[in-house]
Amino acid sequence: MLPLVESPSDFALASTADPDQLFKAGRFGEAERGYRRLLRGEPRNARALAQLGYIALLANRFGPAETYLSKAVALTPGDVTSRQRLAECFVRQDRLTPAIPLLQSTNRPRDTAFAEVYSHISGVPWQVYGARGTRVPFWSLDPIPSVKASVNGGEPKTFLLDTYATLDLTQDAAEEAGLRAVASYSGGVVDGHPVTLYLGVLDSFKVGDIEIRNIPVQWNDAQRPPLPGGPPAGAFGTTIFYHFLTTMDYAGRALILRRKTRGRRRGSQAQGRLPLWLAGDHFPCTLGSLGDHGPRMVTVDTGGIGSALDTTVEIAERVGIEVDYEHPMERFGRTSYPITADRISLGRAVGRNVRGVAAKDVFPGLPGPGQSAQFGFDLIANFTHEFFKPFAITFDYTDMKLSVTRR
Template identity: 70%
Template sequence: MSFGTGPHSLNRRAFLRTATLAVAAGTAASLWESTPSAASAVKDPDLLFKAGSFAAAERGYRHALHNDPGDVHALAQIGYIALLSNRFADAEKYLSKAIAARPDDVTSAQRLAECFVRQDRLPRATPLLRGTGRPRDTAFAELYSQVTGTPWRVRGARSTRVPFVTLDPVPAVEASVNGGRTRPFWLDTYATLDLSLEAAEDAGLRAVATVSGGVANNRPITIWLGVMDSFRIGDIEIRNIPVQWSDAKRPSLPDGTAAAGAFGTTLFYHFLTTMDYAGRALILRRGTAGPRRTRATDRLPLWLAGDHYPCTLGSLGDYGPRMVTIDTGGIGTGFDTTVEIAERAGLAVDYDRPLPQPAGKLYPVTADRIGLGGAIGHGIPGHAVDKVFPGLPGPGQSAQFGFDLIANFTHEFFKPFAVTFDYGAMHLSITTK
């Protein structure tokens, strides 16, 4: 869960007290495509998509279009699958056709806007967001309209390696805003680029719009949106960045220092990004040159749902590989799942020690073995919930994304590894040292 405070996120400590995850069980693309009997039994591309078998689902939707070129649902789904894989030309083509055929298709309009945002083509996203009638979209349309010139301009070195100032409760590095002093920022793949109110005020940021951020620590959160002139990380500077800030309470660093904010996937996808847990450093590379391979490197498919939710294939014991999310901001835990999925995977759920929850029950769970490809963790602590709580990492986001997820992999799992996110080739690489 993100240390940021976007409309899709809550404070991590609040998550540990209140979160429950939706019950779901997905089937990975590799399972469908390697099992002819299963593949032949399921002809419905919607079921294939729900199972995470995106390539097979796309073939089914394209077949439907061959039979009926006006099939709006097939157009929209092909566009969505393309967006999940950052195939921008196909995403734009098919989502545009879906909207032309059904102008009230708000979801496709939001996805097409996201297609342009990921490419830093903000003027193309703005009218789409204004047209949805949704308050959050309207606020971000106003933000994007205030960005003059090219956003996310990168200057400085071709690459930079910035040491973690702490590994726990989650990694943090130092960065500076608008030429000010360096301050610690949490790293979290479920974060966008989110500042504390103090850091935003010190940097002289001006709000151009506001949006509700939901509730954290039992109080509503207001998020201010603005444009940041400069963000420097190590030897790299990024200029002209849409940014958000709030007064949400965040965890302090181990020395009691207040973090200046958090950043994650919306910044990461502008680089070849490595979170090197084992080496305790963040590495940003311009371009798409792959990381230096050492021992036991595994390369997995990578998908991006929404604006900052990375997904890949993972296993709980022998259950999988199936679709999972990667939210690195989980304090004291290595994975999130549901009681139903934990039992199906043969994990040890500690029913004698439920964690305090205002609704439902959250149980400690230990996995003898979980893995992302050949990167295996043993004795990993996690949490399993017994009731549906849509929108939280892993299975709770199945309804939001439209495909089933069995778990969220997070902080404790990644500690022995270096994980690289390549949003050009759409691969996730995990390396042991």
């Protein structure tokens, strides 16, 4: 990881570094220029092609992503990661048919399962019906926001809003909706218990005045955080959100979904907007700062209970955040410690004296720094639930901008 302290000399140094180093530091524009320089001398450089495709995919630039990733796969048939990313490029555009053979070819259980469920979706997926936009009041704000939504025309039930979620149901909600599993795979371990994820096709999911039809869905029997009035029926997040211009209005306690309009600026939101990248199939990333350190790459996860910030002990100490070693806790099966940051920020949105958690070790699946290896670029933190309470946060997956505005 490059140093967190930024200075003009740091940027000058980075501009001469190799593109892999720049990419790892989250300097995607400079890395892209570096990979293009490599291609001018080596047009069949599979690594450069793959990385150019990945950078384009992170920014939802689907044409270049498809072009470069296809060339990388043709040159290196064993490049499973580029096959997955090319499949994701199609999935984000709701073009499921070309994604199926790519996922089948990776020989990975999760990919095989999703290829199977996509093959069971006939007709046009992700069909949107109803109003041009809808505002749905939060049913609860804590432990994380939730709203009412209907599955297959049933009575509205409570769903958690989590940007680290796709569309996920409980086992009971899936059975009540009459869903049939067409595929399954192991989803790892939760609270010491192995979790199996089941996949199927959902006829209808209705949120407020908007209905979405013919969509993939997953369910499992893992425990969810309790809510006022009983357990939730599931959760939804980024795979729903990126089909709309989505605002989680924490301060106003509402979810706002608006149909996307390409190429149109959106009033005051056009000023002060942050860059937005999408890693994997549902991990939003942007630029954030810990005190005076940054801006650097961070993740945005609205599903963190009782916390505003996730990072590691090593990063916390490096940027001067005090770690409370006297009160260790178990989190994700690993040792973590409470922290309180004097100041953190996403652009002009600032949180002061915010509580968070620092993990002792970096490991896959930990929001923020733990996903650096998974994504291939360094992350310094994850900004989560408590940070957003004074704000409204808008995800624009067309212009790839994030707005965090105080209400």
